[in-house]
Amino acid sequence: MPIVINQLSHTYLPGSALAYPALSNIDLTIQDGEFLGVIGHTGSGKSTMIQHLNGLLLPTGGTVTVDGLDTNEKKLRKKIRSLVGMVFQYPEYQLFEETVEKDVSFGPKNMGLPEGEIRERALEALTLVGLPPEQFCEKSPFELSGGEKRRAALAGILAMRPKYLVLDEPMAGLDPRGRAEILSLIESLRERNHTGIVMVSHSMDDVAMYADRIAVLNNGTLAMIDTPEAVFSRSEELLNMGLNLPQATRLVRALRERGVKIERDYYRMDELKHELIGRWKHVR
Numbered sequence: 001m002p003i004v005i006n007q008l009s010h011t012y013l014p015g016s017a018l019a020y021p022a023l024s025n026i027d028l029t030i031q032d033g034e035f036l037g038v039i040g041h042t043g044s045g046k047s048t049m050i051q052h053l054n055g056l057l058l059p060t061g062g063t064v065t066v067d068g069l070d071t072n073e074k075k076l077r078k079k080i081r082s083l084v085g086m087v088f089q090y091p092e093y094q095l096f097e098e099t100v101e102k103d104v105s106f107g108p109k110n111m112g113l114p115e116g117e118i119r120e121r122a123l124e125a126l127t128l129v130g131l132p133p134e135q136f137c138e139k140s141p142f143e144l145s146g147g148e149k150r151r152a153a154l155a156g157i158l159a160m161r162p163k164y165l166v167l168d169e170p171m172a173g174l175d176p177r178g179r180a181e182i183l184s185l186i187e188s189l190r191e192r193n194h195t196g197i198v199m200v201s202h203s204m205d206d207v208a209m210y211a212d213r214i215a216v217l218n219n220g221t222l223a224m225i226d227t228p229e230a231v232f233s234r235s236e237e238l239l240n241m242g243l244n245l246p247q248a249t250r251l252v253r254a255l256r257e258r259g260v261k262i263e264r265d266y267y268r269m270d271e272l273k274h275e276l277i278g279r280w281k282h283v284r
Contacts, residue, residue, distance in 0.1 A: 001067040003030040003053060003084075003164065003196075009061030010048055022048040023220045025062070030164070035190060035197040037207030037228070040217035041242040046200045049217065050166050053198065054084035067163070082111060085162030089169040092149030095141035100131070100152050103141055107160040125155040128192075129185060147178040151185070158189070164196040165189065171206065183210060204246040208232060208267045216241070232267040248272040 008026040013019050023045045030036050030053075040046045051057040052064045055071040066083050069076045088094070097103040104122040113121070123133045129151040136144075141152055150170070157165065170186070171179040187210055189195050201207050207214055207228065214231045216224035218241045224231050232238070232249050239245070245253075248266040255262055266272040 002032060004065045007062035008059050008064060011060045014060055021220060026222050033194040033196055035210055035212045037211030037214040038200045039207060039214060044217040045220040046217050047168055050198060050200060053166050054081045054086055082160055083162055084164045084166060085157035085160055087154060087157055087167045087170055089172050091153035094153060095149060100139050100141055101137040104155045104159050107156055121159040125159040128158055129155045147181060150182060166198045168200045204244050208246040228267055233265050
């Protein structure tokens with residue numbers, strides 16, 4: 001069953017002089033196994049929305065249900081949080097145990113699982129994220145590189161075997177190689193385990209490359225929800241919202257301004273590269 005967001009509204013400090021409406025009447029269904037990209041300018045409501053997906057924040061209006069379980073029901077939240085794993089920006093700052101294995105085991109331990117299953121899940125998760133247990137189990141998290149810390153933090157969520165993985169800017173602060181490694185890992189998890197992915201990102205190229213659909217938030221409302229091709233075809237609207245465009249889309253616009261005739265719109269560099277190389281070979 002999917003995650004269903006129905007008329008979701010959220011106001012911070014309701015009833016006070018500082019009340020701030022962050023979300024208004026969001027309707028969105030996230031399907032099993034889907035990769036949903038979430039974009040929007042700073043303050044558009046992205047982080048507020050995703051924190052409703054496992055009950056970290058509760059609606060002040062509307063509902064959020066996960067596999068039919070309503071986040072407003074207090075007795076259901078533990079189950080909901082086992083279904084929806086949340087990875088915050090710079091998750092390595094959440095590492096705190098003496099060893100990597102203890103850190104990765106923290107979530108399963110809190111779930112009340114037997115010791116044998118806790119260890120099994122920790123070793124499996126470390127293997128999944130590319131940190132061989134025999135090399136990393138006994139290491140201190142603080143000895144790891146930036147990319148390794150990010151992987152260890154992700155392993156801690158995966159050890160709980162969530163059905164959905166929600167990521168808030170998971171590549172923030174990483175170099176290009178680290179970004180590519182984390183994105184490849186996320187996509188492989190989706191393919192291997194049919195894990196649903198919800199990823200907030202400021203990188204239009206990342207969501208263009210990996211997302212099945214993109215949700216565009218603007219001033220607390222859902223401005224668009226569609227495929228990457230359909231969303232990025234509305235480039236003027238996105239620019240008016242203060243958003244950037246994928247590199248391929250920007251390049252096509254620049255080429256057209258210089259008189260180069262390109263029939264279709266592109267939002268992925270690999271596809272545009274294929275088009276341009278084909279033209280170059282034809283000219284030769």
